[in-house]
Amino acid sequence: MGHERQLVKDMMEPRHFRTLFISDVHLGSKAAKADFLLDFLRHHEADTIVLVGDIVDGWRLKRSWYWPQVCNDVVQKLLRKARKGTRVVYIPGNHDEFLRAFPGMHFGGIEVVERMMHDGADGRKYLILHGDEFDVVVRNARLLAYLGDWAYDTAIRINIILAAVRRRLGMPYWSFSAWAKLQVKHAVNFIGEFERVVAEEARKNGADGVICGHIHHAIIQDMDGIRYINTGDWVESCTAVAEHEDGTFELITWRALASSVTALAAIEREDAELAPQAA
Ligand SMILES: [Mn+2]
Secondary structure (H helix, E strand, O other): OHHHHHHHHHHHOOEEEEEEEEOOOOEOOOOOOHHHHHHHHHHEEEEEEEEOOOOEOHHHHHHOOOOOHHHHHHHHHHHHHHHOOOEEEEOOOOOOHHHHHOOOOEEOOEEEOOOEEEEOOOOOEEEEOOOHHHHHHHHOHHHHHHHOHHHHHHHHHHHHHHHHHHHHOOOOOOOHHHHHHHOHHHHHHHHHHHHHHHHHHHHHOOOOEEEEOOOOOOEEEEEOOEEEEEOOOOOOOOEEEEEOOOOOEEEEEHHHHHHHHHHHHHHHHHHHHHOOOOO
16 A cells, blocks of 8 residues: 555655646636636646636626626635735637736736737747637638638637627627537537647747647647647636646646546545554
8 A cells, every 4th residue: 555655645745847727617607617726726836827818707797797606716716825825817819808918917816918928948938818809710710721821810809809890799609618618520620720820820930839729639749849828728628738847738627637536535544444543
């Protein structure tokens, strides 16, 4: 049992990273796995935590208020980390775009920025953004490829205007992931198209890579010399991306880790019951 006990201790010990990237938690929607995220935050520390959008689901909250205690616990946990010296940056997404009205603002030590450039420990520059600004482009990819650059830039502008109009009219924001799921047959193409468009945006900005969220599809991959990193979500997959001190990136799926921690903790409890006099 000695080996298992060591394994449990190792897993219970918080891991420390240079940077942690988390997105698409959708706090305020019933689908948000806030308890998993709270557990994850207890086991992970970082010099910098970047919240890559859609952390709070303002659209869902507007329709019906759903804010259990665990949502407060997650917010408190992040504020506490900021107080204790972690740099916490919040890049709003389309579901928490009410924060986009406050770029440069700090609340409780958390900075709000529209996008940022991250200097990786690997010497590369990473553009960080949520990714919703490319929805119209991704939906009309084939048409825009035919019409060219002007149409592409116009589509991005139309995206901003459409979102503003829908908001003004009190309509819910159009959701990429929900829509992609409906288009099952073509969903893979749209994910590929999103990745291509976002990687191109990184190239245009002189970055070597991009870190984004929005489409709830976690991955670390190289695309024609641009590293594309998507942080995934905490609605289904419970994923985060960590940057190690040496500059390598790791995709963490917390659901799997959480269950093995629980299983190993059970082994240790059993072990302790068998030898209550020890230690
Ligand atoms: Mn989004």
